[in-house]
Amino acid sequence: MTMKVHKVSSQSQHEQRHATKRHGKNKWRKKRHSLDTALLNTSTGTAKLEQPIPKREKPTLKRLKKSYTKPIPETSRAEERKVKATSVTFTHVHTNGGAELDGSSSSVDSKEWSEYANSVLQNGMESSTSPKTDQMEEDCLQFHAHFDRTHNRAVLVMKQGQVLCFRGKCLLTCLYGHVEVLGFTIEEGQQPYPLFSPPSHCPLTITALGNNPPSSKNKKEGLLEAKAIVRKYLSSEPSKKLMSELDSDSCVVLLEPLDTPLTRVLTSFSELSEIFGLNSKELKSQAAVYNPVLSAVGVTALRGPCAQGLVMSRSYREAISSLLSAWAGEFDRCPIILVCGGKSSGKSTFNRHLINSLLNHTVSVEYLECDLGQTEFTPPGCLSLSSVTEPLLGAPFTHLRDPEHMVYYGQADCQADIDRYLESLKSLWRHVSGESPVIINTMGWIRGHGFQILVDLIRLFSVTHVVQLSYGNTPQCQLLTPDFLRTAHGWQTHPPTPPTLTEEPVGHLSIRSHVFLSVQSEFEGAGTSGEMQHQRSNELRDLALLSYFSKLQSPEPGPIHPLHCFTPYQVPLSAVAIGVTHCEVAPNNILYVANASIVGLCCLSEKVVGREGPVVLSQTPICQCVGLGVLRGVDMARGLYFLVTPVSPSVLRHVNCLLLGEITLPKILLTKQHGVEGDLPYVTTDYSFEVQGAGKLHIYKGLTRPGFIKSNN
DSSP: OOOOOEESSSOOTTOOOOOOOTTSOOOOBBOOSSOOOBOOOOOSSOOOOSSOOOOOOSOOOOOOOOOOOOOOOOOOOTTOOOBOOOOEEOOOOOOBOOOOOOTTOOSHHHHHHHHHHHHHTTTTOOOOSSOOOHHHHHHHSEEEEEEETTTTEEEEEEOTTOEEEEEEEEEEEEEESEEEETTEEEETTSOOEEEEEOTTSOOEEEEEOOOOOOTTOOHHHHHHHHHHHHHHTOSSOOOHHHHHTOOTTOEEEEEEOBOOHHHHHHHTSGGGTTTTSOOHHHHHTTOEEOOHHHHHTTEEEEOGGGGOOSOOBHHHHHHHHHHHHIIIIISSSOOEEEEEESTTSSHHHHHHHHHHHHHTTOSOEEEEEOOSSSOSSSOTTEEEEEEEOSOOOSOGGGSOOOOSEEEEOOSSOOTTOHHHHHHHHHHHHTTOOSSSOEEEEOOSOOSTHHHHHHHHHHHHTTOSEEEEEEOSSSOSSOOOOHHHHTTOOOSSOOOOOOOOTTSOOOGGGSOOOOEEEEEEOOSTTTTSOOOSTTOSHHHHHHHHHHHHHGGGSOSSSOOOOOGGGSOOEEEEGGGSEEEESSSOOOGGGHHHHHTTOEEEEEEOSSOOOOOSSOEEOSSOOOOEEEEEEEEEEEETTTTEEEEEOSSOHHHHTTOOEEEEOSOOOOHHHHHOOTTOOSSOTTOOSSOOTTSTTOOOOOOOOOOOOGGGOOOOO
């Protein structure tokens, strides 16, 4: 029996639409001064694909482009006050060396990729050992911007090679030339891209790469084109200072305020009001640069040591270059890249940078999420396979999206049931297309059984490249080299038995080697858990959940509605099965446990047949999950669940299983329910240990255990 879904009310304004891909309409909304408009455009053997990964020919590099944003007609406002171009000094970004691509390949594509890696990936490399004078650095790193009050946006002119490191959020459109953000190149004519630079992660940088005009256009024609573009996007005449900074190699970008349901939900809580502001270190060192033009669009420029942005070591650059070359045609099949390392070693940032770099040359990258606690595209507790078609220009909680396939595990780690974890990943791997590069993200658990899982993943998924990140003077675990894998034992897999002298090697026992890339993380704080606000793992999980349920909000600007204000779906108890993934619960107590909890909305292949009471699962299934929901209440008299979820009704019709896990609602959703008079729902100060299914709210105050406090001596 499939889920019978209908609203308590006939209102449909809260129905959610599927997220569009990069080719479709832009889902981001921008804030206007006077008008809000939408933007324009299960064996233990090797897991096998449903179709084997095909050998591929030399790739044709693809680029997704869109036409210019529709220009705004010029208007004359004599009384308008002009904001003059503001010059600000920024500190140059110093990184740790450069890298070159392997020049062994003689193909034209490989040479083009070599030029790309040497030009783009080495931006910010120290070019001289002699120190610059303050005046030289100021002349090199001045930025000029003009704010248009009529359309609430700013035009920023950047010289080739200039870097703007910032906190905040904005919508960026490249009008002339091309710029690079976290490995992704944004060119003129492309769609606007949302940029998020919260204090939970390293600040983003916008690097001006200049302009590559066609051979038929000289520098004078390029300069005239740049000036015409600046005038077209400003409703008043730009200042002479701004126009004097333009040349044929300049980059012109349009910056606009960014207002989305996510940003409105997060900033509605006082604890998260500065989620896109500066962190405590940046505040203490006075790293912010006052710039009224940038501030008007939500951007705070940084200076000094805090303006380093992404710090890339030499080994980091070499690994990126090697992986780009692999996709360019050095391998006879699509690369399957596994990225591993200890906690806080920089795996997620490396993955985002690699995905963005690949998206410069291919339309999609497949991403297998194996980290339950720090997921990239889904709420925590989920394993997923996603096809990434848009660049990742922010922290994970800023770009959650519906994956192609997902399994709800229900916990932030897999120690309780490693076999179910591996079997869930095998079920996802069967859907890998093999037509795009694959990136496998792994957990920070690299000791004991966690290390055995890494060995299994390399063997089960026939990994072609292993990127192992480490920090400090010694690696945190054994290096996963091909030689080591020949004798290593995993949780489910074991070393292949070598053939005897009299028999031929057996196909499925043959050893397929992989390329091992060691990356040394040299950024500040590598290997240490985040100590500042919004950097701890539990806070990041809460941010991901808040981001997911922000989809319930209206896309139109307006007040934020608390969770209890949304009209729930009514679901008959007999229409869906219910189970608990992480512990044993007596059937007569399961509804007490499920009330006001997060559940995975899953689709069983078998029909659910029930009578009046709930249908309780005897074991946890491995099945497709389409999203999460909140069981707002249970009506035993009418036999109904009341479910709040952003999943669309057309998808909910296929749901016939609710899985309750260890992932809980963020405490802030319960303790900060706006518009409630009297006692808060599901929260009480009159606590009784006799109440079944209830518990205390554990508030993490950031205190460090005495055993982990470092001595100053």
